[in-house]
Amino acid sequence: MTNQWKLKEIVLMSILGVVFGVIYLVFFLVGQGIRNILVPFGLAPFGYEIIFGIWFIVSIMAAYILRKPGVAFTAELIAGVVEVLLGSAAGPGLILAAAIQGLGAEAVFAATKWKYYRLRILVLSGVSAAVFSFVWNLFSAGNIALAPWLIVSTLIVRMISGALLAGVLGKWLSDQLAKTGVLRGYALGKELKRKRKYGAA
Amino acid sequence: MISSINPSIKAFAVLIPGIMLGFTFDVFTPLLYFLFILGITFSMTDIPTLRWLKLFSPFVLIALGFAWMTVLYANQTFSYGEVVFSLWGLEVTTGSIQTGISLALRSLCFGALSLLFILTTDSTKLMLSFMQQCKLPPKITYGILAGYRFLPIFQHELQVLKQAHRIRGVGRTKGIKGRLNQFRRYAIPLLANGIRKAERVAIAMESKGFTGDKDRTHYHQMKVEKRDWLFFVLMIGMLAAVFILSYYLGYLNIFGKRY
Amino acid sequence: MEQLNVQPKPVIEVRDYSFSYEEIDEQPLFNRLSFALNENEVTLLMGASGAGKSSLALCLNGLYPDAVEGTATGDIYFHGRHISEFEKGELNQEIGIVFQDPESQFCMITVDDELAFTLENRKFPASEIKGRIKEVLKAVGMEGFEQNKIHELSGGQKQKIALAAVLLLEPEMLILDEPTANLDPVSSLEFIELVQEIQEERGMSVLIIEHQADDWLELIDRVLVIGRDGQLLADDTPERLLTEQKQLLEQEGVFLPRAYSDAKDLRDVLPIAAPSEESVLSVDGLAFSRKKQQVLEDVSMDIRGGEFVAIVGENGAGKSTLLQLMAGLLTPSKGNVLLSGRKLEKWDENELRKRLGFVFQNPEHQFITDTVYEELTFGMRLNGYAEEEMEQAAGELMRQFHLEKQHDSNPFSLSGGQKRRLSVATVLDETPDILLFDEPTFGQDAATTAELMHYVMELKSKGTAIVFVTHDMDIVDAADRVSVLQHGKLAYDGSPEKLWEKEELLQEARLRLPARMRLDRKEGVVYDLIH
Numbered sequence: 001m002t003n004q005w006k007l008k009e010i011v012l013m014s015i016l017g018v019v020f021g022v023i024y025l026v027f028f029l030v031g032q033g034i035r036n037i038l039v040p041f042g043l044a045p046f047g048y049e050i051i052f053g054i055w056f057i058v059s060i061m062a063a064y065i066l067r068k069p070g071v072a073f074t075a076e077l078i079a080g081v082v083e084v085l086l087g088s089a090a091g092p093g094l095i096l097a098a099a100i101q102g103l104g105a106e107a108v109f110a111a112t113k114w115k116y117y118r119l120r121i122l123v124l125s126g127v128s129a130a131v132f133s134f135v136w137n138l139f140s141a142g143n144i145a146l147a148p149w150l151i152v153s154t155l156i157v158r159m160i161s162g163a164l165l166a167g168v169l170g171k172w173l174s175d176q177l178a179k180t181g182v183l184r185g186y187a188l189g190k191e192l193k194r195k196r197k198y199g200a201a
Numbered sequence: 202m203i204s205s206i207n208p209s210i211k212a213f214a215v216l217i218p219g220i221m222l223g224f225t226f227d228v229f230t231p232l233l234y235f236l237f238i239l240g241i242t243f244s245m246t247d248i249p250t251l252r253w254l255k256l257f258s259p260f261v262l263i264a265l266g267f268a269w270m271t272v273l274y275a276n277q278t279f280s281y282g283e284v285v286f287s288l289w290g291l292e293v294t295t296g297s298i299q300t301g302i303s304l305a306l307r308s309l310c311f312g313a314l315s316l317l318f319i320l321t322t323d324s325t326k327l328m329l330s331f332m333q334q335c336k337l338p339p340k341i342t343y344g345i346l347a348g349y350r351f352l353p354i355f356q357h358e359l360q361v362l363k364q365a366h367r368i369r370g371v372g373r374t375k376g377i378k379g380r381l382n383q384f385r386r387y388a389i390p391l392l393a394n395g396i397r398k399a400e401r402v403a404i405a406m407e408s409k410g411f412t413g414d415k416d417r418t419h420y421h422q423m424k425v426e427k428r429d430w431l432f433f434v435l436m437i438g439m440l441a442a443v444f445i446l447s448y449y450l451g452y453l454n455i456f457g458k459r460y
Numbered sequence: 461m462e463q464l465n466v467q468p469k470p471v472i473e474v475r476d477y478s479f480s481y482e483e484i485d486e487q488p489l490f491n492r493l494s495f496a497l498n499e500n501e502v503t504l505l506m507g508a509s510g511a512g513k514s515s516l517a518l519c520l521n522g523l524y525p526d527a528v529e530g531t532a533t534g535d536i537y538f539h540g541r542h543i544s545e546f547e548k549g550e551l552n553q554e555i556g557i558v559f560q561d562p563e564s565q566f567c568m569i570t571v572d573d574e575l576a577f578t579l580e581n582r583k584f585p586a587s588e589i590k591g592r593i594k595e596v597l598k599a600v601g602m603e604g605f606e607q608n609k610i611h612e613l614s615g616g617q618k619q620k621i622a623l624a625a626v627l628l629l630e631p632e633m634l635i636l637d638e639p640t641a642n643l644d645p646v647s648s649l650e651f652i653e654l655v656q657e658i659q660e661e662r663g664m665s666v667l668i669i670e671h672q673a674d675d676w677l678e679l680i681d682r683v684l685v686i687g688r689d690g691q692l693l694a695d696d697t698p699e700r701l702l703t704e705q706k707q708l709l710e711q712e713g714v715f716l717p718r719a720y721s722d723a724k725d726l727r728d729v730l731p732i733a734a735p736s737e738e739s740v741l742s743v744d745g746l747a748f749s750r751k752k753q754q755v756l757e758d759v760s761m762d763i764r765g766g767e768f769v770a771i772v773g774e775n776g777a778g779k780s781t782l783l784q785l786m787a788g789l790l791t792p793s794k795g796n797v798l799l800s801g802r803k804l805e806k807w808d809e810n811e812l813r814k815r816l817g818f819v820f821q822n823p824e825h826q827f828i829t830d831t832v833y834e835e836l837t838f839g840m841r842l843n844g845y846a847e848e849e850m851e852q853a854a855g856e857l858m859r860q861f862h863l864e865k866q867h868d869s870n871p872f873s874l875s876g877g878q879k880r881r882l883s884v885a886t887v888l889d890e891t892p893d894i895l896l897f898d899e900p901t902f903g904q905d906a907a908t909t910a911e912l913m914h915y916v917m918e919l920k921s922k923g924t925a926i927v928f929v930t931h932d933m934d935i936v937d938a939a940d941r942v943s944v945l946q947h948g949k950l951a952y953d954g955s956p957e958k959l960w961e962k963e964e965l966l967q968e969a970r971l972r973l974p975a976r977m978r979l980d981r982k983e984g985v986v987y988d989l990i991h
């Protein structure tokens with residue numbers, strides 16, 4: 001698999017990992033903040049769920065930009081490693097969590113044989129990452145001990161968050177980047193160029 | 202000293218307890234192991250206590266959050282025992298309190314383990330060790346390192362971008378709205394610059410004769426010695442001992458099943 | 461030059477090679493080039509800025525067209541084997557290159573890791589790496605910098621590390637793309653000597669891209685010239701080319717070496733306008749430290765309206781730092797900077813930026829938009845100009861600085877010289893009180909250098925104070941005043957004429973005489989100045 005990746009694609013994944021590794025850390029604090037706000041309403045458990053999707057965005061962006069097998073999984077894994085190197089609060093277990101989220105996102109792309117990268121596929125991929133990570137959290141964070149209604153409703157919130165913050169936002173950011181011309185050398189940029197030419201002709 | 206332990210071995214020695222503790226739902230097991238980690242941290246590293254406390258305090262907050270949530274919202278399996286009090290119509294039992302405390306201690310263990318790892322490990326050496334010991338392909342290793350190199354530069358880059366905006370006449374901004382505006386103006390260029398750098402770094406690496414070939418020499422040779430395995434055995438052996446002790450004393454609780 | 465009589469053995473052979481960044485059916489960047497680079501031969505590649513020299517260099521060692529998604533036709537052979545048959549990186553161990561932009565050729569954080577990376581790729585025995593790094597750092601004059609972070613080095617220091625890295629590769633063919641552009645005069649001479657030594661010792665083939673080739677002349681066996689239209693205009697020995705085909709070179713706007721040129725000295729052609737008595741910017745007891753390192757110490761100077769001041773000094777002396785302090789981008793740890801008698805921090809930011817223009821040493825640091833046009837109109841847009849006005853002003857600047865064809869290009873994808881010109885042009889949309897330039901002329905051909913100088917001098921005659929940090933002694937010669945920085949202290953502040961008489965100071969600050977005086981004194985003295 002790695003033989004198909006160009007060096008510059010690996011470095012790109014890594015840089016996305018570094019950038020979002022930092023952003024992920026910031027979002028830990030944001031999550032904590034939202035949670036504190038929600039406490040008086042008895043909704044504290046939803047604090048992190050609302051923004052959970054941001055943790056999958058690297059998968060979606062890397063896959064959407066590079067469009068190769070294994071990218072969604074690896075990019076998330078790298079972001080996880082970077083986050084741990086930066087000193088994340090979740091500890092080394094986070095690498096495992098990242099791997100599982102990445103698998104979730106990759107699963108959807110795999111199901112389409114890595115051919116389709118339309119919005120709905122990206123959204124689906126975000127949702128799938130949410131489901132995978134949720135199952136992992138049942139075990140790792142001990143969420144299995146929670147009341148069933150709470151489990152179901154947090155799952156739904158997390159899926160929505162995955163769809164919006166990872167799928168939709170991830171696509172928007174990548175498109176924004178492609179507009180600056182830096183992605184010329186990657187699948188997304190090439191597609192854009194093709195479209196322009198096609199549109200102009 | 203833990204800082205000289207081989208990073209790959211250290212990573213596994215920290216990761217395995219992290220996963221195994223995920224099975225426990227009693228108070229005793231994680232508490233005992235937590236004390237053990239503290240012992241290791243303060244006897245075998247030279248991390249200043251004050252610095253450690255500062256870094257550790259957010260973990261405590263998060264752990265308390267976890268505990269509180271579980272105490273309130275535990276399901277039937279875990280809300281055994283008598284009702285202690287009720288809040289917002291939710292009944293809190295001795296079982297749910299125990300489970301909550303257990304989860305809190307567990308996340309304190311994760312936190313302490315991760316600090317133990319991060320504060321004693323050089324990130325470049327970790328990647329090099331992954332390559333040399335775990336056979337991670339050089340292409341991936343150096344690809345990640347090249348991206349990671351961006352991190353210190355990131356700050357520098359932001360500085361330069363700020364300066365550029367200033368000399369081009371975009372004044373310093375004040376207030377939240379200004380900050381938000383600034384964030385928007387910087388976010389895409391910063392990311393775009395990052396990607397541009399990624400491309401150039403890749404070209405630079407190839408221009409220096411990097412082929413991704415596994416057969417290469419190593420300036421920083423990462424070795425595995427007896428003491429590395431000793432550390433591994435210590436961490437895992439202690440974990441096993443804690444589980445066994447907990448079992449004999451009748452505390453062990455795995456997924457709500459007591460032994 | 462005896463080699464020319466023996467049948468030369470080609471290392472690289474180029475046949476009918478064309479390359480374009482876009483589709484090739486439009487006008488390609490260079491068109492059906494055919495030539496060979498031979499063993500034990502030093503070749504100089506000349507051409508106007510933007511002609512495609514750097515692009516060609518990257519094609520020769522197989523990094524392009526793949527890395528930029530360009531298209532190419534034709535063939536390139538290395539020792540008779542087609543370069544597409546080589547694995548990525550394999551060919552690069554044989555053909556070493558120093559990129560034009562030193563900042564884009566590093567992949568590690570510290571100097572020693574960077575250098576070790578090259579050696580590891582060559583499977584150099586691990587135990588000898590440390591010693592080898594020490595040796596090469598000594599050769600380029602960067603001893604003791606092993607643990608320094610690369611992004612915290614000065615511009616010239618970075619270039620030296622880039623040179624060290626390629627020397628470690630010990631390639632069969634060496635490509636140097638303006639390798640001395642950011643080096644101080646003596647370092648530059650030392651580097652040229654080093655290349656000469658290594659070349660003679662190993663008999664490798666060397667391709668040099670350089671606008672001002674004077675100091676290289678002694679080594680050079682052959683000169684190639686690519687024209688603006690992408691054709692190979694000449695392939696000849698330097699003597700024949702520089703005497704018989706002078707016109708051609710002048711037409712292309714490249715620098716003729718002084719010995720062959722009858723161009724006048726810069727100081728004689730620039731309009732003379734006396735500065736006013738009024739001080740615009742004054743620096744008073746300035747000190748600055750970075751971490752524990754004291755970079756500047758007790759620097760005081762006064763710059764008057766319409767004055768042209770040159771700041772010189774060896775690599776790492778603190779010139780860029782001083783300029784950034786003058787622009788208010790850094791805050792001094794001691795002392796003050798006053799603009800028109802008022803402290804910089806007391807100025808309203810918008811007003812300050814209208815009165816003071818600044819150009820970074822690295823042109824890319826200047827860029828904040830996605831096209832050349834937007835970049836040029838950025839300031840005007842902020843000040844609420846009308847669209848037609850902007851179009852006209854930007855059009856004029858683009859014409860002046862030969863960037864018309866690049867109207868919609870991304871600033872980051874320009875050639876080295878074009879980037880430099882664009883970054884300079886961005887501050888010329890208005891007439892401020894003072895302009896600070898950090899090495900504004902490097903990477904320019906003769907024509908664009910002359911134009912740029914004239915443009916700037918016109919502003920000067922309108923009363924704008926001009927400050928240049930530069931390593932070009934001919935420009936220093938044309939300045940009203942020169943300030944020499946040495947280890948963070950001001951070692952000299954006065955007229956250039958007087959500076960040229962202080963041989964000891966010149967030597968200590970690693971400076972040289974301007975070309976006109978070197979020619980007067982001929983040989984001897986020049987080389988005495990290095991040793």
Ligand SMILES: Nc1ncnc2c1ncn2[C@@H]1O[C@H](COP(=O)(O)OP(=O)(O)OP(=O)(O)O)[C@@H](O)[C@H]1O
Binds near residue numbers: 511515516873875
């Ligand atoms: N990555 C790129 N993408 C698109 N166009 C490019 C790119 N790099 C260079 N160009 C264009 O190709 C032309 C030749 O550039 P090149 O860098 O080869 O010039 P050069 O001869 O080295 O000039 P200089 O002396 O200024 O360094 C320029 O017009 C430039 O704008």
Ligand SMILES: Nc1ncnc2c1ncn2[C@@H]1O[C@H](COP(=O)(O)OP(=O)(O)OP(=O)(O)O)[C@@H](O)[C@H]1O
Binds near residue numbers: 644821
């Ligand atoms: N961002 C930075 N962090 C730490 N040290 C720095 C940084 N930038 C420069 N330095 C150090 O400060 C000193 C002065 O650097 P400066 O860039 O001012 O030199 P310079 O005179 O402009 O040299 P050059 O001619 O090579 O451009 C150098 O020793 C350099 O290593």
Ligand SMILES: [Mg+2]
Binds near residue numbers: 514515560875876
């Ligand atoms: Mg060039």
Ligand SMILES: [Mg+2]
Binds near residue numbers: 614616779780821
């Ligand atoms: Mg400088």
